[in-house]
Amino acid sequence: MTPRKPAVPAEQEALPEPVAPREPAVPAAGRARAWHAELAWLPGLGVRGDVLIEAAGDRFTTVTSDVGRDIVPAGALRLPGLTLPGLANAHSHAFHRALRGVTQAGRGTFWTWRERMYEVAARLEPDSYLALATAVYAEMALAGITGVGEFHYLHHGQGGTAYGDPNEMGRALIEAARRAGIKITLLDTCYLSGGLTADGKAQPLAGPQLRFGDGDAAAWAIRADALGADEHGLLGPGARAGAAIHSVRAVPPDQMHPVVAWSHSIGAPLHVHLSEQQAENNACLAAYGRTPAEVLFDCGALGPRTSLVHATHLTGRDVRLLGESRCYVCFCPTTEADLADGIGPAGSLASAGCLLTVGSDSQAVVDLFEEARRVELGERLATQERGNFTAQSLARAATIDGHASLGWPDAGEIVAGALADLVTVALDTPRTAGTQAAAALESVIFAAAAADVRYVAVSGTDVVVDGQHLLVGDVPAALSAAVRAVLR
Numbered sequence: 505m506t507p508r509k510p511a512v513p514a515e516q517e518a519l520p521e522p523v524a525p526r527e528p529a530v531p532a533a534g535r536a537r538a539w540h541a542e543l544a545w546l547p548g549l550g551v552r553g554d555v556l557i558e559a560a561g562d563r564f565t566t567v568t569s570d571v572g573r574d575i576v577p578a579g580a581l582r583l584p585g586l587t588l589p590g591l592a593n594a595h596s597h598a599f600h601r602a603l604r605g606v607t608q609a610g611r612g613t614f615w616t617w618r619e620r621m622y623e624v625a626a627r628l629e630p631d632s633y634l635a636l637a638t639a640v641y642a643e644m645a646l647a648g649i650t651g652v653g654e655f656h657y658l659h660h661g662q663g664g665t666a667y668g669d670p671n672e673m674g675r676a677l678i679e680a681a682r683r684a685g686i687k688i689t690l691l692d693t694c695y696l697s698g699g700l701t702a703d704g705k706a707q708p709l710a711g712p713q714l715r716f717g718d719g720d721a722a723a724w725a726i727r728a729d730a731l732g733a734d735e736h737g738l739l740g741p742g743a744r745a746g747a748a749i750h751s752v753r754a755v756p757p758d759q760m761h762p763v764v765a766w767s768h769s770i771g772a773p774l775h776v777h778l779s780e781q782q783a784e785n786n787a788c789l790a791a792y793g794r795t796p797a798e799v800l801f802d803c804g805a806l807g808p809r810t811s812l813v814h815a816t817h818l819t820g821r822d823v824r825l826l827g828e829s830r831c832y833v834c835f836c837p838t839t840e841a842d843l844a845d846g847i848g849p850a851g852s853l854a855s856a857g858c859l860l861t862v863g864s865d866s867q868a869v870v871d872l873f874e875e876a877r878r879v880e881l882g883e884r885l886a887t888q889e890r891g892n893f894t895a896q897s898l899a900r901a902a903t904i905d906g907h908a909s910l911g912w913p914d915a916g917e918i919v920a921g922a923l924a925d926l927v928t929v930a931l932d933t934p935r936t937a938g939t940q941a942a943a944a945l946e947s948v949i950f951a952a953a954a955a956d957v958r959y960v961a962v963s964g965t966d967v968v969v970d971g972q973h974l975l976v977g978d979v980p981a982a983l984s985a986a987v988r989a990v991l992r
């Protein structure tokens with residue numbers, strides 16, 4: 505392995521200050537506004553034309569189809585193209601964005617990728633992570649993502665020493681989402697052991713992993729409590745708390761209960777990486793005589809607020825346990841392909857009763873249209889049959905079900921009462937030109953790219969207009985500076 509330069513202490517870094525972030529506008533309570541969508545995808549109705557969408561403050565008030573332009577209220581913003589509810593990125597590790605491209609050079613496995621990821625993790629400090637995450641969340645906003653589930657385990661300073669505020673890194677992520685204008689569920693992750701050996705022994709945390717650990721789950725819960733969530737799990741406007749068990753590799757069964765109990769205490773989502781690699785299953789079977797899904801079931805970790813991320817290598821019994829527990833399953837197909845994980849049994853899971861969601865995970869790309877269509881395309885490759893998931897069901901995964909899995913059941917639909925999140929996709933780009941209105945959703949889900957997003961509103965406030973981020977400004981410059989600061 506090539507020796508690497510030691511990490512430069514954060515105070516010596518020329519921290520990126522690409523653009524002084526503008527303060528997000530807070531919608532005045534009850535402030536009325538209106539949009540007039542050329543086409544909009546509405547729950548139960550499909551794609552409708554000339555849709556007048558009205559809001560007061562951060563929520564929709566009325567949604568009316570077939571409203572001619574001559575009778576639209578003055579001041580309504582015309583939205584040419586197809587307007588969707590806000591997209592939910594149900595699984596993200598913001599800092600992995602720094603590795604885009606870097607880990608594509610040469611060959612390698614999931615495990616060699618993980619070593620590179622640990623090198624970046626070792627360098628981040630609250631200020632540099634704030635800059636990087638702000639830029640990454642701004643990239644997400646440009647892609648139509650209005651809410652992110654950040655699976656956060658980089659808790660402590662070098663060597664595992666807690667910061668003065670032990671939640672300083674988590675608070676940097678919440679601030680980053682605020683600066684980028686999107687909602688966040690901070691999935692605070694319990695991460696206690698460094699993995700299981702092939703013969704099933706738990707390994708202590710070592711090296712960069714020391715920054716992830718709280719010692720035991722009881723200490724994790726004390727730190728998670730100190731985030732200060734209210735009884736509804738809210739951490740502030742647009743931010744809520746969630747819990748995560750990193751995986752059966754990182755949390756022994758006797759340490760899972762405090763995390764599950766904490767999630768119940770505030771009705772929070774509980775997310776877990778599950779069976780991403782066959783090696784994880786083998787080690788889990790050697791250690792506990794059960795599959796990872798069986799371990800989670802036996803520990804009471806499966807339920808309707810639980811999301812299993814990846815769920816790639818499952819037995820028939822695993823699928824039944826997840827389905828009967830009404831879990832969400834989050835597919836991250838571009839990451840799963842990039843890391844050579846395999847193709848998860850999406851069709852079987854959906855048939856068993858799971859709701860599917862999608863995530864950008866390692867940020868190999870940030871494009872939820874691609875993640876969504878790859879759920880269907882992967883299923884086609886695996887089954888040699890077409891038409892397993894409709895565009896509607898894939899769009900649901902990327903919107904309403906994704907938001908609900910992150911604790912925002914009142915987001916992800918264009919309907920009166922819901923949070924006023926909108927994403928408009930242009931239908932005059934090289935990818936989308938020629939779209940017929942009746943097939944607009946199919947065109948967008950199966951052919952559009954993140955670059956086709958022209959307009960984004962989050963909770964009634966404009967965040968992206970004409971493809972430009974209103975708060976961060978030059979997003980590529982912000983990304984470039986933030987990545988350079990942690991890779992050198």
Ligand SMILES: [Zn+2]
Pocket residue numbers: 595597655777813865866
């Ligand atoms: Zn992940």
